[in-house]
Amino acid sequence: MVTENNIQPEKFSLYERLRDLNTSEFYDLVSTLLIKKPELHQLVLKWFKEKQESMPDIITDDDMVSINDGLLLEYWEDARSIISEFNELGGGPEDDEEEAFGYLEKISELIKEGDLSTIAKLEFLDEAFEEYNIKNSGFEDGLLDIFFEICQTKEEWEYLVKKLDEHPSDWRKKQIMKIQREYLHNDEAYLQERMKILNYGMDYWDLVEYYVEIGDQVKALETAETGILKGEGWVTKLFEFLWEYYSKKGDTANLERLVQTALSRNTEQKDMLDRLFEYYRSKGDYEHAKAALLKSFEFTRKKYYEEYKKLKEFLKVPDWKSIEPEIFTRIKEKDFHDYLRICLDKGMKETVLKSIFDPPKNRFSYSIEDDFDEFADKLANDFPDKITEYYWQKAYRNILNGNRKTYSVAAKYLGKAKDIYINILNNEAGWIKRFSNLKSEFKKRPAFLEIVSGL
Incomplete structure (x- = not known):
């Protein structure tokens, strides 16, 4: 008998109740959830972003900019929580590193879509530079790539210059020069900074490229000439640039001078001597070509x-x-x-x-070389017995105290020995006997026997 006290209540259906909510009630629910669970904000933005195509009358282009702005800062906040911790500790777990780079990749994808406001970009730069300036996270290169990706307008590039210049260094100055030259096309600002930093060959080559771009051949040559004398480190491009110019003119005196400069610097000697050899050879000048070639061999x-x-x-x-x-x-x-x-x-x-x-021994009585397989392969037909022993010794050494990896190496050498026995010595019986004895010797090594079973 069913009484009032034992009537089963109707099961509560969350999805049905949600469908019954009116607009005001649904708004209150979502607002409450967003306040209590801020991480849902990103999911809601993604939902609206995904609905753009099916709701074009509701989600406008301006809305998409706002949505993307929000996602930009959401992704950055997620990335920053990890990067900040890495800055404190000087690094962190690989899984966390991959997660942070994942968020940076999402930011990069937003940038490629192109729907971001300048206001959001500058806010991102402000926040990201707080972490970038600490220089202890290991994410500096990744962040710098994002900085260069996100800037598109003159205002944005100038703001990036401002942020880089807040903590001056030679590295940052080079980034600023790159922006001035390649993105803002501010020749005066570029040259002003470039002339302050001309230490390395790369610095001079950067300036040479600039003069070439604007068609000032004289300045380009002057800069390259100075660079091969004063530039520290890498100067290859400078020598190549000058060599191409003087060789086209057939200016032998200046080509010889370039070689002497390389010799005096103790850099690029062989490359420049090889170029001199080819130059004289193309001219049919045997004696000068010979001298350059023999000198080149010394280096x-x-x-x-x-x-x-x-x-x-x-x-x-x-x-x-x-x-x-x-x-x-x-x-x-x-x-x-x-x-x-x-x-x-x-x-x-x-x-x-x-x-x-x-093989020859070093002063500690150790062989200076141990891999002569290339030569053994070529001597197999001439000295089959000797080379068989060479391969057998190599195989045996890889079996003793071995593992599956070294057993595989041993199998390779045994295969070579087998080939000599059968195809050169015509002694299949000799191979069968010797191989059987080897397997018997190592009968307690099932992994080895398995790997060589095909032989």
């Missing part, structure tokens, strides 16, 4: 084998015969691998074979 620090072939190809036979022994000895001292490559070219296979089994 070789890598790719000795290529340099050797270059010398051999260019020099006349009597000159090559005269200089080759000295070149050969020098390469042996500087790069043993390249020395062995030359030995192969010269047919000195016995020397190469001996070297890969007994």
